[in-house]
Every structure is written in structure tokens, then in C-alpha cells.
Amino acid sequence: MSVALEEVAAAADDIADDQRRVARRARTMQRQRDRGWSWARILDDERGPGLLGLLRSSARRLSESTARSAKTLARGLAEEGESRRQIARRLGVSHQRITAMLRGTRDRQPHPDTMSEGPVARR
Numbered sequence: 432m433s434v435a436l437e438e439v440a441a442a443a444d445d446i447a448d449d450q451r452r453v454a455r456r457a458r459t460m461q462r463q464r465d466r467g468w469s470w471a472r473i474l475d476d477e478r479g480p481g482l483l484g485l486l487r488s489s490a491r492r493l494s495e496s497t498a499r500s501a502k503t504l505a506r507g508l509a510e511e512g513e514s515r516r517q518i519a520r521r522l523g524v525s526h527q528r529i530t531a532m533l534r535g536t537r538d539r540q541p542h543p544d545t546m547s548e549g550p551v552a553r554r
Contacts, residue, residue, distance in 0.1 A: 435499070435500070439496060439499075439500050442493075442495075445492060446489055446492050446493050446496070449485060449488060449492065450489060452485050453482065453486055453489060456477075456481070456482045456485060457482060460482060501522055501524070504522060505518050505522065505532045505533055506533065508521065515530055
């Protein structure tokens, strides 16, 4: 769990950096508008990822971090003996969502009976 928490902290730092870039870009755009620039001119003048690109990237990173954290917490609570309903209440989601999270975690690990050294020959 400590690795998962460090990943959350690192993601939060990255997202905070993203948000500072968003704030700087938005302020620059506001100054340009105050000087009478058109939206077309402002958008054409953007270098690198624009405001919307920065927002999308930040939102995607936040969403991915939230999903990973929720799955980690759900798995940890389940391992501690919490029911799916208890976990759902703690995380603020439905028990069906918890079932899907826990199933998704298990489904990614190959079942021992299906593991092989290479491709399976079909008859």
C-alpha cells in the first residue's frame, strides 16, 4: 500500500504542475483579451499544448490516478475482510462498482490453468 500511496502523491504533484500551467495560460489569454485580441488570434498564437489540451491532459491524469487509487483501496479493504457494501460506503460508490473493480483486478492475472510457455495449439 505504501507504493500505491507514493504513486498517488507523485500523481498529485504532476497534476498540480499541470494546473499551474493551466493557470498561467489562462492568465496570459485574459491579458490578451484585455488588449483586444480576438479568440482566433489568441488560439492561433498558442505554442505547445493549448489551454484545452492542458486541461484535458490534467483531467485524464486525475481520472487515471483516482481509478488506480480506488482499486487499490477496494482491494486492500477486501483483503482486510470488508464486505463489498462496506467498501462501497467507504469509497462513495455502489457495491456493484466495487464488484467490478475487484473483478477487474483479478481478471488481469492469468489463471494458473491457462498459463503456458507459448501459443496453445488448437485442434
